[in-house]
Amino acid sequence: MGEKTYTITSPVMGTFYRSTAPGEKFLVEEGQKINASDIVCMIESMKIFTELRSEQSGVVKKILVENEDPVMKNQPLIEIEPN
Amino acid sequence: MLIKTILIANRGEIALRVIRACREMGIKTIAVFSDADKDSLHVKYADDAVNIGPALSRKSYLNIDNIIAAANKTKADAIHPGYGFLSENTGFAKACSDNNIIFIGPSAQSIAKAGDKSAARQTLSDLGIPIIPGSDNIVSSSDLACDIAARVGYPVILKAAGGGGGRGMRIARNKDELVTAFSIASGEAGVAFGNPDIYLEKYIEKPRHIEIQILGDNFGNYIHLGERECSIQLRYQKLIEESPSSFVDETFRAKLGKTAIKIAKSIGYTNAGTMEFLVDKNKNFYFMEVNARIQVEHPVTELVTGVDIVRQQILIASGQMLAIKQEDIRLNGWSMECRINATDPRDNFMPSPGQIESIIFPGGPGIRIDTHIHDKYMVTPFYDSLIGKLIVWAENRPTAINRMKRALSEFEIKGIETTIGFYQKVFENDDFQKGNIDTHFLERMK
Numbered sequence: 001m002g003e004k005t006y007t008i009t010s011p012v013m014g015t016f017y018r019s020t021a022p023g024e025k026f027l028v029e030e031g032q033k034i035n036a037s038d039i040v041c042m043i044e045s046m047k048i049f050t051e052l053r054s055e056q057s058g059v060v061k062k063i064l065v066e067n068e069d070p071v072m073k074n075q076p077l078i079e080i081e082p083n
Numbered sequence: 084m085l086i087k088t089i090l091i092a093n094r095g096e097i098a099l100r101v102i103r104a105c106r107e108m109g110i111k112t113i114a115v116f117s118d119a120d121k122d123s124l125h126v127k128y129a130d131d132a133v134n135i136g137p138a139l140s141r142k143s144y145l146n147i148d149n150i151i152a153a154a155n156k157t158k159a160d161a162i163h164p165g166y167g168f169l170s171e172n173t174g175f176a177k178a179c180s181d182n183n184i185i186f187i188g189p190s191a192q193s194i195a196k197a198g199d200k201s202a203a204r205q206t207l208s209d210l211g212i213p214i215i216p217g218s219d220n221i222v223s224s225s226d227l228a229c230d231i232a233a234r235v236g237y238p239v240i241l242k243a244a245g246g247g248g249g250r251g252m253r254i255a256r257n258k259d260e261l262v263t264a265f266s267i268a269s270g271e272a273g274v275a276f277g278n279p280d281i282y283l284e285k286y287i288e289k290p291r292h293i294e295i296q297i298l299g300d301n302f303g304n305y306i307h308l309g310e311r312e313c314s315i316q317l318r319y320q321k322l323i324e325e326s327p328s329s330f331v332d333e334t335f336r337a338k339l340g341k342t343a344i345k346i347a348k349s350i351g352y353t354n355a356g357t358m359e360f361l362v363d364k365n366k367n368f369y370f371m372e373v374n375a376r377i378q379v380e381h382p383v384t385e386l387v388t389g390v391d392i393v394r395q396q397i398l399i400a401s402g403q404m405l406a407i408k409q410e411d412i413r414l415n416g417w418s419m420e421c422r423i424n425a426t427d428p429r430d431n432f433m434p435s436p437g438q439i440e441s442i443i444f445p446g447g448p449g450i451r452i453d454t455h456i457h458d459k460y461m462v463t464p465f466y467d468s469l470i471g472k473l474i475v476w477a478e479n480r481p482t483a484i485n486r487m488k489r490a491l492s493e494f495e496i497k498g499i500e501t502t503i504g505f506y507q508k509v510f511e512n513d514d515f516q517k518g519n520i521d522t523h524f525l526e527r528m529k
Contacts, residue, residue, distance in 0.1 A: 011433060021270025022273060042270075
């Protein structure tokens with residue numbers, strides 16, 4: 001993670017989802033341009049879904065976790081290269 | 084007694100609640116558990132226990148085939164579904180009857196009728212029962228949701244057809260919000276209930292949520308057990324409940340009770356159920372929905388009526404006639420419940436899973452605690468954040484409030500964040516103490 005990369009981390013222990021609902025298309029792909037406040041992934045914990053938004057506009061550099069994988073609190077999820 | 088063995092298709096505190104009723108009635112109990120729950124108290128307290136799959140709910144507690152197989156293997160006569168999970172799933176109720184297993188709850192047809200908003204709305208408006216304007220059916224797409232919202236007017240609320248508890252529930256104040264909310268609500272509903280269906284209603288501002296507990300046997304006898312005041316909610320999830328409601332006098336109670344029984348009769352509802360109403364400040368009330376199951380907050384009704392609702396559920400399911408008459412029901416004293424959740428009030432009530440280091444439970448007069456947690460218990464992120472219920476009884480509301488404050492101050496859970504400290508603030512609040520509450524009380528208090 002270089003200085004120029006901005007990393008989205010999980011706010012809570014739970015399950016990582018790349019879409020807003022199972023079976024729907026993924027919110028973002030690597031290489032995709034995004035705007036600040038775009039929803040990039042969801043975390044489900046205790047049946048509550050939390051949508052995670054990017055705080056900066058840029059390009060999705062790397063998605064670090066597989067869809068539906070368990071994640072820990074503060075675990076890095078998605079790297080964004082801000083523009 | 085027709086029922087000799089009951090499988091409890093649930094986990095956590097409600098599984099314990101059902102097991103306790105069974106043990107007092109001399110009924111054998113079968114627990115089911117996921118890989119995440121193998122060391123849980125419900126497994127320990129039951130006479131027998133069956134592993135029904137991995138931690139994710141849809142692979143275990145929502146897995147109808149595995150649960151029916153467990154019941155067949157252990158020769159269970161009946162299944163108690165608890166609340167949440169498969170409790171209002173018609174496919175599950177039907178699978179039980181197909182396998183000659185008694186489903187402790189209403190019939191699959193009644194659950195379907197209670198869940199079929201379109202038919203229910205038509206029937207109820209024919210009966211003269213006021214309902215909230217909204218979609219007459221499951222809303223199949225966000226486009227359709229926008230059309231209906233334009234007709235009834237914003238704000239609107241999306242609700243899961245498959246169950247309650249705030250899952251799959253979102254408010255939208257304009258078209259943009261509605262498009263996003265629709266997708267998220269549908270996803271939440273699918274995960275929580277195995278059913279992504281959503282319906283839409285006009286959202287009534289600042290109402291009270293007041294519900295009526297009913298019991299109906301298989302012979303057409305119905306009684307109601309008075310009301311529960313459930314206006315203290317956050318994100319449409321109830322946090323504090325009480326019975327009676329300081330807003331309901333005897334005349335209004337009789338009117339709500341009569342309406343609730345009328346609704347139950349209209350759909351041939353049997354067993355325990357709850358009719359939920361929104362009540363505005365002028366005591367206009369709108370029927371919201373039937374909760375076709377035992378509810379989290381049932382203990383407050385038990386403490387003021389003296390009726391063991393789970394025991395009644397089992398008696399009704401085994402074909403017995405209701406032995407309690409309406410005139411036997413008096414609301415004696417006051418009961419209040421705090422839902423102890425593993426969420427962090429200082430971080431916007433984010434889930435707070437983790438390992439509990441130690442617990443000190445409150446005690447003394449008028450205290451009831453329904454919980455499955457204990458020292459070193461691991462609260463996983465796979466299930467609901469409810470880790471226990473603290474319920475008090477006292478002669479009147481002011482005494483109940485003081486007793487709850489005392490109990491909350493004794494209650495200590497180390498290792499994870501909980502809602503205990505937050506409730507201490509609610510019980511100090513002047514408006515709360517005076518009973519000046521509506522479903523937005525907590526949003527204003529924060």
